[in-house]
Amino acid sequence: xxxxxLQAWLAQNRKLADQRQRRDPDFFSRQAEAxxxxxxxxxxxxxxVSPDQLLNLPAGSVFVHRNIGNIFASNDLNxxxxxxxxxxxxxxxxxxxxxxxGCGGIRHALSSTGSAPVDLWTDQIRFAYxxxxxYLDDINDFSHRCDRMSEINVRAQVYNxxxxxxxxxxxxxxxxxxxxGLCYRIEEGRLFAVCESICDExxxxxxANASGS
Ligand SMILES: [Zn+2]
Numbered sequence: 001x002x003x004x005x006l007q008a009w010l011a012q013n014r015k016l017a018d019q020r021q022r023r024d025p026d027f028f029s030r031q032a033e034a035x036x037x038x039x040x041x042x043x044x045x046x047x048x049v050s051p052d053q054l055l056n057l058p059a060g061s062v063f064v065h066r067n068i069g070n071i072f073a074s075n076d077l078n079x080x081x082x083x084x085x086x087x088x089x090x091x092x093x094x095x096x097x098x099x100x101x102g103c104g105g106i107r108h109a110l111s112s113t114g115s116a117p118v119d120l121w122t123d124q125i126r127f128a129y130x131x132x133x134x135y136l137d138d139i140n141d142f143s144h145r146c147d148r149m150s151e152i153n154v155r156a157q158v159y160n161x162x163x164x165x166x167x168x169x170x171x172x173x174x175x176x177x178x179x180x181g182l183c184y185r186i187e188e189g190r191l192f193a194v195c196e197s198i199c200d201e202x203x204x205x206x207x208a209n210a211s212g213s
Pocket of ligand 1: 044045046068069070100102103104105106
């Protein structure tokens, strides 16, 4: 006998599947045919920032990778495999890094250090903080400083992805590929761009010059 909570979720799933099938009898057979997403989304694990809901795209449109603080870590096999699969196999033309205000991962990075897994993971946000703290130190309010850091962190991750050999090899072979940075204001339900999109070596160089790298 399934656990009561599991039974409740299964019942909700059956109801949703039945509703979809009644509205569109071919929906699930179309879904089963192929997976051809139009973008790779690298976002935070926070349950309030689900890409399908934020972008209002049809089911199956987004290839998703989520972790605490929407980080692309070049030493993380999971991040690398997702990027490689999205670019080389699915050939998505767009990659979106999306951070958000009120992010617990950012708050953690700016308020504690240690050797627990979450500390080690969010070290990567602290590295970005070290680089850009001059833009943050005059913000006294901690929540505002964290929100600004969320935007800076997105810029840093867009830059990290653009510098990867997976992306640069795709450009070298003429594959169209743009990397975009967005942030989400939860209290307004609005997405906004935080940096110039990077779509080739020239725009990568401009971003590098702008960040002083
Ligand atoms: Zn978050």
